[in-house]
Each structure stands twice: as C-alpha cells, then as structure tokens.
Amino acid sequence: MKINGKFPAWKKKKRKNNDEKRVKNGTNIVSINGISRQNGGQDPNLAMLSVKKKKRLRKKKINGTAKIQMKEELMNSTVQMTNGVLTKKTNMEMKQIITASSPPKTKIQSMTPKSVNNNSTPISKKPNAAIPSKNAEPKPKNSPREDATYEKFIRPQLPIDVVEQQLMHELASQETLIVIGETGSGKSTQVPQLCVRAGIAEKGLIAVTEPRRVAAVSLASRVAVEMGTDLGGTVGYHVRFENVTSHRTKIEYMTDGIVLRKALVSPLLDKYSTVIIDEAHERSLHSDVLMCILRKCQAQRRSTDNPLRLIIMSATLQADKFQAYFDNAKVVLVSGRTFPIEIHHVNPKINKSFSATDYVYNTVICVKHVHLTEPKGHDILVFLTGSEEIEAVAHQLAELNGSLPREADFILPVPLYAALRPEKQREAFQKTPQGARKVIISTNIAETSVTIPGIRVVIDSGKVKTKRFEASNRIDVLKVHNVSKAQAKQRAGRAGRDAPGKCYRLYTREDFQKFDAENMPEILRCNLSATFLELMKLGMKNPHRLGWIDPPESQNIDAALLELTSLGAIRPINSDRSKFVLTEMGDVFCMYPLSPEHARILFQAQKEGCIMEAIKIVAAMQTDALFSGGSDSKSDAEVERVRRKFETREGDHITLLKIVLTTNDFFDQLNAKTEADARYNKSNKSLEREYNEAIRKFCNDNMINEQHLKTGSMIEDQLKQIAIEQNVKFSTCGADLLKIRKAIAVGLFLNSCEYDRQEDRYRLMINPAITVKIHPSSALSRSKPAYIVFSELMKTNDLYALQVTLIDADWVRPLITEHKKIRKNHLAETAQRIQQIAKVEPKTKKQKLIVTF
C-alpha cells in the first residue's frame, strides 16, 4: 500500500515551502479524493463541504471572519430541551421563542444538582464587568504575520465568560477540578486559555484530550485564532499521523489515545503541568484508562515541584461519579447556550397507524406526517441503526413522492453512514434544492461526529446498533439496543442548532423512562487485553485491584489475562500468582499500536523471515473493508467479478496482501509517469488533477475505498517506523507464502478451527463446543479447508468467522495444548481467588479511592 514516500518531487517541494514551521511525523500525502473525514491537516469542518463552498471560505480566511463564524456554529451548536413538553405552540409563541433565543441569551445555572451540592462552587449571577482582554496572551514578537492576520478578532460572548473569574480562582487553587457545561458553553475552547492566563502553563504544557481527531484539530485551530497565533505556535494539536506543535506550544489538543501512548514512553507526563480531559461523559475506553493512570500520576507528582493538575470536563450533570473518583473534587457548573426543542413521543392511543414493533415502518409514516405538516424548507434528520435499514427507508421515501399531494414539496432522501463512500457522504451537506425537503437518514454518526446545518426536525427511532464483547467465548456480538436517555437527548439536540426545533420520538414516554440514563462505558463492553498490556507496561500488576470508575466484570478481566498469558505477552509472578509482569515479548508488543494478537503476528513473521509482508497485511487488517462494492450503482455480479480477481486459495489475509501489492505497482507506475510529465513543463495544477483522477479511476475500477487505502498506507509506514526503532531486521519471503501464513496462524492461534464434516461447520480448537460458519464474503467460504484461523468472530444471525486463512494444524497444536494448560491453572487460581475475596471482603459497596497498582 505504498502511496506516500514516493511522492512526485513537484509535490514535495510545494509542501515544504508552506509548512516549514510544522513538526510533522506523519506522511505528506496529497488528499486523494480532495475531501475526507480522516483529513490530513485540512480543516475538518471544511472537509464536509462542497468544493465550491470550501474555496469561497478559504478565500475569506484572510480576515478570519468566515471561518470563525462557521466554526462558531459547529463548535458551539446550541441545544436546549423542553424535555417531555408536548404542547403545540402557536405561531406567535414560536416567534417569541425565536426572538428570545437569537442571539441566545447567556444563562447561568443557579441551582446545583443534589449530588454535587456540598462542594460545588456557587456561581455569581452578576454579569462579569471586568473581563480581562481576550487577547491578553502576549503575541510572539518574531512572527509579525500572525499579528497582521488575526489582530482584529473579537470573539462573541460565551456563557462561560460569566464564571471566568471564579474559574480562574479555582484553576489556580485546586489540584483537580470538574467542569460541567453543556454544548455551547465554550468550555472546550476557553478553559485551556484560562489556564494559560492563570499562569499555570509556566511549569509545563496544557494538554487537552478529545475522543475524536476532528475535535482535536478544529478546537486547536479555533483557539489559535482566538489567541492570535498560528496553528502550531502557542496552540497546537497532535493526533495520529499528525503532530502540529512546536517549542512555543503551550496548549496542545490531542486525541486521548495519543496521550496514552505518550504515557507509555514517559509515565509521569512531566512535560505537562495540566491535563484537561474533555467529553469525559462519553466514557471512551481511552479516557477511562487515562483518568485511571492520571490519578496515579498525580499522586506521584504531588510532592514534587511540578504537581499535576487535572481538569475533567463533562456535558452531563451526573458529576457524582467523577467527584467520588477524584476524592471529592470541586465542581463548577456552566450553562449551555441553546435553542428550545419540542419533544413529541408516540402515543399509541392517538397514533393508531403506528406499528408496535416495526420502527422502520414507523419511520416512513413519521417522515410523511412531518413532511405534510411542517413548514417548507425545514430539513429532517432521521436516526436508524444500520446501512440496510437506511437504504430501505431511503428507497421507500423516494417512492412516497409519487403519492404526495400536488402542492407538497419533493422528498429528497439522503443516506448517511460511515461505510458510505465519501462522495456519497458529502450529499448530506449540500444545499437542499428549491422545492425539495432533505431527509437525512443516518446512523449515530450524526450524533457527535458530524454536524449537518439546516436541520429543524429530528426523528429518533430510539435504537442503536452496538458491539459488545462476550468474554466467556471471546465473541463480538453486534446487536440493536435501545438508546440511553443521554443519547436520546443528544439526538434531539441536533434539531436546535440554528433555530428552535422539534424532535419526534418513535417510542412512548413510558419506554423512554425505561432507557438507561447513560451509555454503557466502553470499558465494560470490549476486549481488555490491549488495555491491560499498556497498563502493565506502566507497572500495573493486578488488574483486579485497579481503581476504575466503573470496574469491568471479573470474568472479563480474567479472560484478558488468560489471552495475554497464552500469547506469551505476560506471565504470573512466581511468588504471587495473582500478579503479572510483562515478558520481553510483551514489552515489544506495547510499542506497536496493535492488538496483542496482531503484534504477535509481526513478532512471529520476524522469526519466519517475512516481516515486510506481515506489516502490509497487518496494516490492511487495521482498516475497514478495502472493498467498497454494494449499495450504489455497481451490480452484485460486477462486485463479485472484481472480488474474484484478487481472491486466493490461501485465504483472505493473502488476498489483502495481493490487493496491497497490486496497488503498490499501480502507484509506482503512476508516480513515474507524473514525474516524467513534470519534466515536460506541465503545470502543477493539471498534474495534480491528472494524478488524483488516475487514483480515483483505479480505485473505482477495483472497487477499492480510497480512504481506507490511504489510512492503511499510513499505518504501514507507522509500523515500519516502529520496527526500525525496535532494530527489526527487514526480511521478505517473496512468493513463499507458507511463511506468512504460519506467522498469521501463530498470532491468531486462539482463533484456529477444525472442519466438522457432519455439522458442515467449524469447531473452535480451544473450545470445541463452539461451532462457527465462514462468512460468505470470505474467499474460503466455498472451499471449506480442514483447518483455518480467522481474524474475528462476529455474532449476527449466526456465528461468523471473518477474514479466514488456510493453515496446517501442526502450526497451532503445540500452542493450543499450552493454552489449555495455562487455562486450567488460571481457572483453578481464579476460583481460589474468588473464594478468598468472598471470605475477606463481604460485599464492599464503596469504591476504593486510592489507586493500587
């Protein structure tokens, strides 16, 4: 998947001149398709816009205002819920609401929730008259360009301004602070700046962690504008493949995963005086792990001259958990800035045409109702669970147009989900044509990851598809669940970004009351092995005794320990078998951003002498499907024909290798041609156009997803870089594919299966009670070899093995025997430990506050 590195010379030069100041460890790769979600450095909010609009906005960037305004909309999207209010409002009342909310008034929460009452900061209602200048940050003298460009910027008022003095005071005096503020409060952009103004940044950087790349990049650029500095100057960001910071940087926006990687190299994180964890309420795996290790880190730095300050920022009022976890830390509340939203629940007594079970049917009925009753021009956003449902509804809505009254507008259904090709995704952001109403039918991608302008009505099915890990059988189960109350609120809020909105919920109010309050934290529903490996690198010995906000189930913890032990990454300490340490191999695994199984493949490949091939395959395994056939234009037969082209008898991993090698050849030829063209004085512009056009055609002909290809290529480079740092001797096996299959078999040996002719299914070798089917998308689904390994087991309607490779049973048998031995000991010890715990600690309810590694 070699796209970058061999970049035409003309492109490299151009880049270098523009980006001298930037510190980039990523790859300078041209945007293959121009617009992408995983964009390399370009503004993520611009990324979703049409090319024309983008150009327009770029032009305006000189005076800063256009971009700022747009960011303002995107960053401070305003939400207010009139939760549960069903009353219809008259036009007059609606007008009043609109005048009252535009511009939305700053409102400060005067009441404090019960849970945080005793230690929360009382917030003054008086508007703050003496707010220090927003540009108090001294401007760097050596960069006149920055001053000229951004000097005149004055940011609009935000709700957080009112508590500014209060916050400054608390920031200076508290070791840990919890800031609760709903969307639009301005906390993500202002709190880091307040830290700088409070003088906290003198001792070290301010780190701000975000769960998504887009957020880290766009917040950094916004704050850079506000502080009158270049991106990468006083304010920078660091996400995977992209480090835009410099020695001058004081505020560093990062994804939470990056901070974790940094902690692995420098466990005390002493470069940072403050770590701000944003969006803590989302409870992402990384942010939970971070809170866990930062608490420990804080304790260790407490007595030094460089103590660590923690700020936990959350959008929901359920602060009690965080407060208890951080030793009764102070809580500051800031209100959001929002437009009101009318909530309508289904009432079965009135809405007789609704089905009790079929929410897809109800969706169509509801869209029709809304379309015929709501004012023209109000676009609709529908939340459903998956691509199949979405395409079905889109189809039915398109057909509905035939039966609408003559005066009604046209319904324009627009599907939106992550697996959709980028150019199709872009349609959701295009302006609605005259005489039509856009109905965007989306998965939960539209909940947080992307923001669509112009939405006035939300239709919420109340359902979401989530993946949960079944530790007992090591299976991922993908199932439709009810959303949480917080999630339903988030969805409704999407209707109130630009103006007052409405939300139709396709479930009764009684149903809503039964929903969980919050989303289930990721740590409770995923395989913990990779996380434990990282924590053990940091010195954790017994994960059962680690202080989590929500501790994972014992069974899940044990499953991860067993997996890591079997893979040879950790071993129990002889003196105390409930404690574990990393093995030498485990120490190497940690350096790779991979699951322990995938790291094991690389380790084995090194022994077998096929590390180059292994890196290509493992990198491709990290991306989503490279093939992007299905749903649009191309027929099933066509998709099948292209797929066959790459299929190999050895299985899907070798198929991946074939695709990557084919692509490499293509890029070699394309780059050679482009460089030759450059010598004939073709303009850079036309060269770039032809280059991108050729890539697009290649991907289209081969049904390869450009975006995933690009990501895979960058991961390949990253893995190679790490391998170099680990002094790995590079080797290639050429056409001898047996070696690479062996490496794959060893890494994935826990997933090896034997064919059962009678059942016509595969039995898991580590647990013969479980039988699985090879997914029909696999190259081996028809040939049914005797022994296979797979990448992943997925439970949908049946239990399917995904990504399958043909193996020799002798490669894995010794490993399986060893695994069974370990499991037996492990189980005996687990049983013993459980007995001991039951004796010593009868039902301890209160959570320990001291971290015990």
Next chain:
DNA sequence: GAGCACTGC
C-alpha cells in the same frame, strides 16, 4: 450465500 454502529493508537 450474508449483510457490520461508531471511535482511537
């Protein structure tokens, strides 16, 4: 012969 939400290093 099925059909897979979303992130992140």
